[in-house]
Structure formats: structure tokens, C-alpha cells
Amino acid sequence: MTTLLAPSPASASTEGLEIATFYLEDALLGIPIEQVEEINHHVELTPVPHAPASVCGVINLRGHVVTVIDLRTVLGLAPGVITRGTCNVVVRWRGEQIGLLVDRVGDVVYAGRKEIEEPPANVAGTDGRFFRGVYKMEGSLLVILDVEQALSVDLSAE
């Protein structure tokens, strides 16, 4: 009975993950789709003075003031420029909406859990501790981001 209502961890591991993918420079990254609330082109940022380096500003998301994080800064990449492709991946984190600024979005990829491997310590020149795993795709490597880790890095007051 229980397995029907709520998949147990054992059965879930045999299933897969739907992953929303996006690019930072040439690196393909992804976030499990259930963590993504929306993706938009809302990049009219209001910078916040004295905010941590990873915060590139706030936006008005239908009346809510949402923090936008520059994923490049978090991952230690060189800061990028906002282009037409720049997107805002809005995720929910600790009850708060957070926008992640990415260079452009890719497809939604279905990855079997078994095929997701432990991340190497260092992926494409960035810090490995923000990654939950890697998924090998044809011709490329999809790195799955650990949103909790990535967003906790610059919490100054907590």
C-alpha cells in the first residue's frame, strides 16, 4: 500500500530524474525539475549595495522581491554579461524564491538515477562541492547542481 501512495527511497532510486538544464559558458548544468518554479527572461536587476558578491540584485517577480544569484560567481567562474539568452531560473530555497542567473537554458533531460554518478572533485574548472552528481549524455556531461549548497555559500548573517 505505502509504495503506491509514496514511493519508498528504494523504488525511487530505480526511477529517474527530470532535469532542467542550462549553460554557464560551455558547461552544461542542471537542476532537478521539481526544484524549479519558473524560468524567465527577467533580468532588470536592481543591485543591492553591501550584498554578498554572489548576489547580483533583486527583481520584481509579480509583486515579490526576489533575490537573484549569479551562479557564475558562486561557482568561481568569471563574471558574464547579460545577453538576450540570459535567463533567470527561479528555484525555491528554504521557503524563499531565488533567481539563478544563467547564460542560456537547455532542454529538460531525463536521467535514470542509476546513470547519475558521483561528481568528481573538480568539474570544468569549478568547485565540486556544489554538485550532486554528473550524468553522461551523448557528447557532453551534465552536472547536477546542489542548489542548497550553492545558495548557502554566501550567507553572511546566518
Place this chain on the structure above:
Amino acid sequence: MDDRQIIDEFVVESREHLADIESQLLAIENAGVQADPELVNTVFRAVHSVKGAAGFLGFTTVGKLSHDLENVLNLVRNGQLIPDSAVTNVLLRSADQLRTMLDDVDRSNEVDVTDHLTALQAIVAGLLAEESPAAPTASASVASASTPAAFPAQVPTPMAESAPDPAPAPTPVREWVAAPPETPMAQTGPAEPPREEVSHVSSQAAPMQARAADSGQTAQAATVPSSGTTTESNIRVSVTVLDRLMNLAGELVLSRNQLMQTLGSTDLTAMGSVAARVNQVTSELQETIMQTRLQPIGTVFGKFPRVVRDLSATLGKQCELTIEGKEVELDKSIIEAIGDPLTHLIRNAVDHGVERPEDRLRAGKSATGSIALRAFHQAGKVNIQISDDGRGIDAVKLKEKAVGKGLLTPDQAQAMSDREALMLIFRPGFSMAEKVTGVSGRGVGMDVVKTNIERLGGTVTVETELGKGATIHVKLPLTLAIIPSLVVRCGDRRYAIPQPSIRELVRVKAGDAALQIERIKQAEVFRLRGVLLPLVRLADTLDLGVAADAVPSAVHVIVVESGQLRYGMVVDGLCDSEEIVVKPLGRHMKGCTCLAGATVLGDGNVALILDITGIASYAGLRVSEEDAAAEELAGDASAETQSLLLFSNHPEEHFGVPMEVVARLERVRTEQIDSVGGQQILQYRGGTLPLLSLEQCINCKPRPPASKEYVVVFTAAGREVGLIVPELLDIRSVSTQIDTLTFREPGVAGSLVYEQKTIRWVDIHELARKIHPDWYAPQAPPQTPEGSPPRILVAEDSDFFRKQLTAFLESDGYEILACEDGAVAWNALQEPGSHFDLVVTDIEMPNLDGLGLVRNIRKDSRLASIPVIAVTSLAGEDDVRRGREVGVTEYHVKLDREVLMAAVGRMIKASHKKPARSVT
């Protein structure tokens, strides 16, 4: 309506019934025999209603407790019992218990209330023992007659026997509701559900005991289990307000329809009128909705009589609390959050403020201390004052304590004004209590109070008079949700400043801001009707990195107030006055103390809301307040300070020159500066002014190109010279703790650290000498008639100035004896065989000050004729007069080297012309 709703309704209603019970019981106790029967009735009815509903819903324990409570109240109502403080205590504790159970009503049946029941029954029984045997039937019959759905009169007796209370296992509510209301309650016999001992009952009893000892603290704990219920988030709105809302909503719909109609047409006037209507309806709607959130502050104040009563009893003090302004309304969210801080302040007033009765009598006060709690509206804010007529707060003791705890260095404590010292009580880890009592002095306290109040957008300040009492002022905004704000521009961004913190707006025309020194002062201090206000440049504070407009047509200064601190904020422009909805900033921005939140403006853009208090502390204005105090002190000059003009050449490098050597400041366009033969000159007032730039003279980074520069004009070798300064920072009084080694080079006298920046002290004369040695024609070294160099005694306590003076004088060929204070100098003068042609002395010195030294010299017949130059960093007329009186020959400013050297030369010559020196 389902069961849950009924239960919630019951809880809300019962809470309301019990809300005022504390103050009412206390009032009854105070009134004694003259207790208002109507008041007693009110309390009785309140408890009675709780009992009735509890019985109906099957909350048996609540029912039992309220029943026994009711019994006692009934005796009071009938005049059979005049509650003394012991009885009132029992009643209060029972009422507390009732409320605690209501907070978690679903588990209320598991709570052990035996203690309360026993105590209540003991009161009834005690009275019965005293009174005639007819009494029980009388009281019982009254109870049963007036309680249709309640316990029969016999109940008290069996229950008293059946302690520890056997609470029935929780029964599904539906059953109880479905059953005829009387059935479960009316029968105590075998029909009742099987009773079971509930094992965790005893664990519930423990906190209750603690509660009696320390009601305030457990009041917090008691709210914790209530988190399970949803009733806290309900709010009761009067039907009138609801009707108005409904009405307005209807209006809004009408306006929308009109708007849709006019959209098609091109009639602008029609559109205008619709817009006006929408505008009006929206504002009214907003106002009315705000009203639904407003609650009288009395709901918070209500518990304080009890707090004061219990606490004074525990501490053996006598206190009387007067409350004013219960009807003042505040936003629900603020009301909820203000309870704890206010409780703490009240407890402090009782514990630390009011003295013991014997001490009060000794101090000539009445034995009963009075504590006044007052709420009132003022300038769009709610003010709450808590004042006591106790011993007041001793600023000196506070300082001692702060030093003892290592929060302050003795020097800081010394320099601290009493008002600042009072603010020490808000420092973390600081307790006012002489000793830690159970009541307060646990180290957590005032700092938390302050943080909590500031989090609500409020401020807290203290006022005290030693021996007379203390008053704490709390200022709170009416609401947190929507605040009128001024939107300002800085760079290309807009920011909102909450209107309540704005005192006034000042526009200073560029012409008035002048090119002169006043303008510089304005850059940091702003003179507003004779009062100096510290000035904060928003662009700098927020590190916006915006270059200031080259030629601003005017300077916009917003005078804001935060607590007792007022300051001016310079912004680039004013945009609009808007009602803004405050939105919190995300977790990542927790560290941004300058910001209070964000808002969405009319055009959809986000504007950040400035935190006036945060900006003040970020900009270090508190520090500068202390500075101001220090400057005041410098009037009687106990600490030696020097007024420095601070500037930077390259943005990363800071310099200072003493104000005394600065003749004036000019603002010039870069193209006015000509470079002729490797020399920079300024076409100026029909002549030319030779200019120096720092990078040309000393080791420093070159100044960035700019369209305008400041020129500091000073006099060297009898001519005017200008120093090019790209950016003026400030004029500040700094201490003369100067490092004369690290950065020493010709032109740099030394360095000091000020506000975490290293500031190099520029010796302007040395600069001039270095660049234009030709101006300084070699002078024949001065000689005494005997052919030896004249001897000068220098007395100066500051290492820096002593070295400076010595160096100046020696370089001109004098022989110097430098002494570090007046006493050393006096000894040197008295040494047999010593001879000096001149004395140069500082005024402020330890051991023997300059005036004392001069007095001694003038009294001594051998020395009386020696000329004395007094040097000082500030020569006020008073100083000069006092100096003259004791016999100072001339007064000079320490750092004006040329004037000083001229005076020295003149005096040496004059003294030699005198026919004979009185050498014996």
C-alpha cells in the same frame, strides 16, 4: 460549521473572555470591600461562559477548573469573600492555567489541574469553616441555578477527594457534540467514560510551578505549545469595518466598469475622472484594510499590572502601575511583537528602577514606587514611555561596569558623555543589576529589547535623573506593511526613505555651497540654522561608485532622524512621495544593515528602502557624535587634538594638513592650471599662484585626471602657494598620536591612523622648501652677542610636536633643550649655570602646565625677563588673555612654522638688544 471551527471559535471567545481577567481581579483585590459589583459580575460571567462552552464541547478539565473558579468568584460576588492577595493569587494562577489550556485546547483534558482545584476548593472550604453551616447550600444553589449546562452543586466534594486528577482519555469531539450537552457533565457517576491515569500529567505540572515563581518568563514558554493551533492567526473585525470594506469593494467594481467603458473612447476628461475615482476608492480601501489590522495596545498593556504586582511581591517592593493610552492602536504584527520587549522594560523598572521601601523612605520618597506606562501618538508614530520614580541610572557606574567587563577601555569611558554611557545598557552582555537576581540581570536583556524594537522599525532611548527615576522612550511605527516614503535618486537608482524618519528637506544652491571652506565643511557637517549636522553621502555609504556630478546645480540634503541622532543625507535628486509596500529582502541580504527592505514602485521597478539607523551606524555617525563630544571637551583641552584638513590625492591615499596653515581653499578648473617651465601655476586674481602637487614632492600615487581640482592656499616664505588636491574629505579633530618614523620623508611629518585609514601628515612648508629652495635665502645663523647659538628651552608633552618644534628651531641654527612637561622644564631652568634666551612652551601639559611654568618663571627674579612664547593648537581669545595675565610674551599656533620662526627670531634679537641680562 464543522467541529474544528466550533472549537476554534470557542478558543477565540474564551481568550477574549479571559483577556482582561488579570487586571479585573487585581482591581477587585485593590478595591477590597468597595469592589465594584459590576466588575465582579463581569469576571464571573466571563468564567461562566468559558465553563459553559467547555462543557458543551467536552473539555472537561477546562470545565472543572472554570467551575471551581466560578465558585470562588461567586462567593466574592455575594460579598461573602473579600479577596486578599493570597486568594487573588490563587485566582490569577487558575486563570493563567485556563489560558494555558486554551492555547492547546485539544490536549487540555490531559492537563493536571489538581493543585488549582485544591487551592480553589480550600478557599471555599476555608470560608465554609468560618461561616455558618448554611452557607454551602446557599452558594451551591446559586452556582447551580445560574449554570444550566454545568456541574451539579455536589461536584466539588468528590473531586477534592479524587486527587491526583484523573483526566479522561481524549475523546473524539464529534461524539461530545452529538451527545446531549448535559449528559457527560451532569453525571459524575458510573455513566462517565472510564478514567485513566495519564502518565505524563506530572510533567505538565512542573512548568506550572515554575510559572508561579516567574510568570513573565514562562509566559513565553507557554506560547510555544500553542503553535499547533491556528487560532493565533485569526483576527476579529468589527462588522462596521467589514461593511465599509464591502461597500468599497462595490465601488471598486463600479469604477472598473467605468474604466472599461472609457477605454474605448478618446475622452480624456472622462478618463481623468475615472482615474480620480479609482484613486480615491483604492486609498480608502487601503486605509480600511489597514484599520482591520489595527488593535488597541491595551491588549498588551493588560498583563502588566499583574507583572508588576507579582514581581514587586517577589522582590519585596511596593509598586504602583499607572497606565495611560490603552486605546492607542497599532498594527497587529507590532502588537504581537512588542509584548516581550515591553515586559522586559517593565520588569527592569521594578527590579532596577524602584528601590526597596526602606530605601525609598530614606531618600525622602513615598514607600510605594510608581511606574507609569504611557502610550500616545506623535508625528505618525506610536510612542510608549515607561517611567519609574526610582533610583535612576548612574552613568558613572555604567562606565565602570563597562570597563570592568572589557566593553570599553578606560580612555573611551573617560571620553564618553553621560548620554552615551546610558546607551551602554543596550550593549550585549550588559546587565544593570548590581547582582544577578532571579528576575533580571541574566545578561540577556536590553540588547535584545533594542534589537527587537528596532526590527519593528522602532527606536528606544533612555532618559534618567539620578535618584529621581528613569524613563525609557519607545517609538514605533503604526504599521509595518505600508509606509509613506520619499523616493530619492542616487546615481541611476532610486531609494525609498520612510517618511517618519525624515525631518526636513534642504536644497542648497551650488552658489550658496560656495567654493570656499564652508562648502568643505558642508561635505561632512552641515550647518542648519546654527546647528551642525553630520552629513552622509548616500552614494559613498552605499559604495555606489558613482562619480559625483561635476557641477551639481544644487545639493539635496535630507535631514533624517534616528533615535537621538539627526543627520543629513546627500542624495542626487528627489523623485516622489509614495506609499510603499514593504517587502522583505532575501536571506542573502541579511548583512545589509543599510537597507530595511525593498518595494516595488509604480513603474514596476524595485527600489530599496533605506534603513536610517543602519546607515548612521554604518557611516560611523555614533563615533562622530563622540567626536563632537570630544571636540566640546577640547574647549577646555584636556585631550590634545589637532584640527586636520583631510584629503586624498589618489583615492587610496589619504593625507592631512593642519587647518592652521591653510589660508583658504579654492576650487579651480583644470584648464586654469598652466604648466610653465616644469612649474605649475594658476592664473589667479590677476596674478599667478605657484602650485605644488603631492606626487611632484613626495612618494605617492599620482592624482587621477579630473576636470576640477581644489587648491589649498597657504603662505610659505612670505608668498602664497597652492597645493593641488583632487578630493577633500573632511575636517576633523584628531589626536596627536603621530608616528614620526614609518612614512617620514621631506614633506611628510608623520602618519596617524584615523577611522581605519592611514593619514599622512603633510608639512606644507617642507614641500615648498623642497620645490622652491630658492625662496628660502640662506640666513645667517642667529648668534648671541657672545657668538654662540642662542639657547631655547622647549616644553611640550606631545612627542610629535616636540620633535617638530625641535627640528624647526634646530634647522634655523638654535640650540634646543626639549622637555616633555612643565616640571621637567622648570627643573632645567633652575639648574645652576643654565641659561636660556627663550622659552617656547605648550599650554596643556601634565605635572606642570604651561601657565604654571610661566608663573614660576615670572616669580623667579633670575628668570623673570626671559621671553616666553606659548604655542598651542588652538588659541582662543580666552587662552590668550589668560596667558598674557601670567606673563606669556606671545601666543602662536604650533604648526604655523613661519610665523613662529619669525617670532622666535624677533624675540631673540630683542632680548639681546637689552643692555644686560640679569645674570649674577
